[in-house]
Amino acid sequence: MKASQPSAPRLRVWQSWRGLGAWNYYFLLKFVLLWQGYLNFDALSNLIFAAVLLFPLPSLRVHRWRQWIALPFGLALLYHDTWLPGWRSIVSQGADVTGFSMGYLLELADRFINWQWIGVGFALLVGYLFVSQWIRLTTFTVAALLWVNLSFLVTPFFASKPVTAAVQPTVTAQPVAASGTDNKVNGPPTDANLSAYLEQFYQNESRRTVRFPDALPADAQPFDLLVINICSLAWADLDAVNLSTSPLWSRFDYVFSNFNSATAYSGPASIRLLRASCGQPSHHNLYQSAGQQCYLFDDLARLGFTSQLAMDHTGEFGNYIGNLRDDADMKSPLMSQAGLGHELTSFDGSPIFNDGQLFTRWLENQEKAGTARTATFFNLIPLHDGNRYVGSNKSADYRSRATTLLNNLNTFMDQLEKSGRKVMLVVVPEHGAALVGDKMQISGLRDIPSPGITHIPVGVKFFGMQAPHSASPMKIDAPSSYLAIAEMVSRAVDGKVFTSPSMDWKTFSANLPQTPLVSENENAVVMEYQGKVYIRLNGGGWVPYPS
Missing domain, CATH: 3.40.720.10 (Alkaline Phosphatase, subunit A)
Incomplete structure (x- = not known):
């Protein structure tokens, strides 16, 4: 009678780290796009997504399932990080888009293909496959994600306190003044200050009017x-x-x-x-x-x-x-x-x-x-x-x-x-x-x-x-x-x-x-503040307009 084979030792949860694998390429591509100013990078969401991918799972099968299940979430997060229209804009413009001719729709689709960046993506893929044979890239990916998140947190922490907009009482409309730039907000470009500046702009504009004569x-x-x-x-x-x-x-x-x-x-x-x-x-x-x-x-x-x-x-x-x-x-x-x-x-x-x-x-x-x-x-x-x-x-x-x-x-x-x-x-x-x-x-x-x-x-x-x-x-x-x-x-x-x-x-x-300069569409506000242009999408935070 043969002696039974000893079973493989069961891994504990904290011993089941497997790294990000091919998701390292996903984040590498995002870092390059962020560096070039092509992304409105949501640092915290990307860190959380990486944490979900890294969380140790003893079962290799469950780990593989997770890799596949994460794909649609990864694509959605990538879209969220781009400057492409948000879902609110797509819904609001959907009826108009259905009126486009098929030829025009195909032409628009062709414009979305940036062949230069497809070439960059291919070169990065080759580079990733080559380097990953010898270097554990997950460590560098996590370090980069932590650095981006900390840089986003530390910068506003050391910035000056938000300036509160001075709200003037509502007055009867007077003949228009030459300038509409009498905004009381002039602090550093924090989210609070930029939002306060925009609100003050609207208040100033609501009081401005051109008076036509009652009769000629x-x-x-x-x-x-x-x-x-x-x-x-x-x-x-x-x-x-x-x-x-x-x-x-x-x-x-x-x-x-x-x-x-x-x-x-x-x-x-x-x-x-x-x-x-x-x-x-x-x-x-x-x-x-x-x-x-x-x-x-x-x-x-x-x-x-x-x-x-x-x-x-x-x-x-x-x-x-x-x-x-x-x-x-x-x-x-x-x-x-x-x-x-x-x-x-x-x-x-x-x-x-x-x-x-x-x-x-x-x-x-x-x-x-x-x-x-x-x-x-x-x-x-x-x-x-x-x-x-x-x-x-x-x-x-x-x-x-x-x-x-x-x-x-x-x-x-x-x-x-x-x-x-x-x-x-x-x-x-x-x-x-x-x-x-x-x-x-x-x-x-x-x-x-x-x-x-x-x-x-x-x-x-x-x-x-x-x-x-x-x-x-x-x-x-x-x-x-x-x-x-x-x-x-x-x-x-x-x-x-x-x-x-x-x-x-x-x-x-x-x-x-x-x-x-204050410009708006339904889901985007572009504004000049202290000589620089800033943008807010879908009611989120303000970021400098990428040049």
Whole structure:
């Protein structure tokens, strides 16, 4: 009878350490991305995840099960650590995405593939497989995770105490001050201070308003106000396609060189523009009712201006026209688009009508109307990402579309000059196209309102004046936003600038309202504080915007 074989000694829990194995590569890749500024690294969550993977399990089978079960959690944590849109943003934009054409969806998917980083990932994988033959990498991974967590904890611990924002009592709205930068928060950029600064900004803005006169004087001169709101046009886009020095910009009387659109999406941008008579509200309050004095076109309507609405698209995508009706109080009927040609098709398959023909139709309508006071809101989208020429499935080249649009505007300005009509033209893009991506977003993605997207060119031009124009446009370099436009309109509302034999261009634009850089989408806030830009995603903590 054979003697029974002695059983293998049973390992105790604290003797069952097995290391991170292939998860070392996962963390190595994250460290490299963090070092390059491509991650919004959640240090504590990653440390906890590593602890779960390291917790000793005597059973080798259970340990292997854990490795596989951890995969979806690891992928979710990786997504959480990226700058990609959060689930709230995906849900909120989901209905719009379903309207994209299949070709545009495939094009967007291709942009998410960064072949350079795929190559880096492969090189890191080879390096990991080679080094792991001789070195126990788990020790270095855990040490790095502990160091990152401690660095995040120690830095705020030694920072100065948060500065409490001085909350001023609510006061009756007064004529707008030149500057909106009287914020009392000026301590180090801690989470508390940055949040306090943002809250103080909103409080300051809630008290700012542009006062239009109760009535026009008897000698007021009728004129047309024409506001052209262009989708996807920022200084960064113009620089990318070498159009920032286009002759068009030299034709304006005023050019705002430091204007912030305050958002990266069309609906909110147009609503903010049409509510320009009051200070900048938060994204949430943008969709709450505002005082009647906040709606720029309502202010003008009370002074006898007839409101008009014109677009080169249907306005159906994203319920754009519905948002104008509900949240910007734009009740005017849409100018007829019947008979207009179209060379471009939108990213959702709908037609984009010829802007040159649209401008000509508007001018013909104005000439038929005579000298009545009008205020017209134009919205143009030929530069939107994913637009394509009729008959093509490929996105049209941005530069060619931008050149066509600028040429159409240039021709329209020629027509206005020849017509002799008194017109105040204000060109205000909605936001940029994000032609050049950054470490946070790929090209074309605008979930985060980065400065490159919200820094837009704004021009103001007067036609039909008796006074001579300056040889070159006057640049307004102060940080500005929509309140400055409303103020400029209010200064011209009596129309006397058109009949005066002389014009003091500098005095007319003096002491315009200034607005610090604060931009928002639904789940992201980007803000300048003490000369540096910070970002907060999904209500989390503030981090420096990666450069």
